[in-house]
Amino acid sequence: MIVAIDGPSGTGKSSTSKAVAAQLGLSYLDTGAQYRAITWWMVNNGIDIDDPTAIAAVAGKPEIVSGTDPGHPTITVDGTDVAGPIRTQEVTSKVSAVSAVPEVRTRITELQRSLATSAEQGIVVEGRDIGTTVLPDADLKIFLTASPEARAARRSGELKGADVHATRAALIKRDAADSSRKASPLAKADDAVEVDTTDLTLAQVIECVVTLVEEKRAAAK
Ligand SMILES: Nc1ncnc2c1ncn2[C@@H]1O[C@H](COP(=O)(O)OP(=O)(O)OP(=O)(O)O)[C@@H](O)[C@H]1O
C-alpha cells in the first residue's frame, strides 16, 4: 500500500501522514525534510542560493538519509542529525529556490522512490509532487487543502508569538514559488482525492484518510 499525500504548506500533511502511518503500521516519509536537508547543506557550504548552476554542480554531494518510522522520523546529512536545523527561518526562506533546481529534484526523487519500493509494509509519502511525479502509480492519492487564514493560524500557533499576517504572506509566497517552478511543481494529480481541512480538526482529517486507505485495501482483496 503506497499512499501519496500532497498539498500546500500548513494543510496538515505531516501531522496527518505520521498519524495515519502509525495507525495502519506503514512507514512514513517526509519529502519536504529531504529538500530542507539539501538546502541546509547548501547554506552550510556557502553555495550561492541564487545561482542554480552552482546548486546543480554540487547537488550529488551530500548524503541524505531519512528514517521512516512514523513514531520517530529522522533525517541526517553526511551523518549529522539535522532535524532541528532544517526548520530554521533561514532554511525555510531558501528551500523553494533550491528545490526548483532540476538536478536537485532528480537526486531527491531517486531517494524517495528507493525508500518507497523498499518499504515492506507499505508507506505514506507526503510532499508536493508525490502523486504527480514521484509515485504516479500510488494506490491512493490525497491532496490536502485549507484556506490561507486557517493555515496561517495553525503555523502561528506553532511558532509562538509569530505575527499571523506575516506568516500568511510567507506561506502564500512559498506556495506560489512551489506551484510555478518548471520542474515538478506543487500540483494535484488528476486521480487524487481532495480533502479541504479548513473546518476539520486534525483528528477528523486522520479519520477521513484512514477510512480512504481501508476502503482501498478492501477493494484490492
Ligand atoms: N486539521 C487541523 N486543524 C488544526 N490544526 C491542524 C490541522 N492539521 C494540522 N494542524 C496543525 O497545523 C500545523 C501544520 O501542520 P503540518 O506541519 O502537518 O502541515 P504540513 O502541510 O505538513 O506543512 P508543511 O508543508 O509546511 O510542512 C501543525 O501545528 C499541526 O498540528
Ligand SMILES: Nc1ccn([C@H]2C[C@H](O)[C@@H](COP(=O)(O)O)O2)c(=O)n1
Ligand atoms: N515533494 C516535495 C516536498 C517539498 N518540496 C519543497 C517545497 C517546500 O516549500 C519545501 C519544504 O517542504 P515542507 O517541509 O514545508 O513540507 O520543500 C518539494 O519541492 N517537493
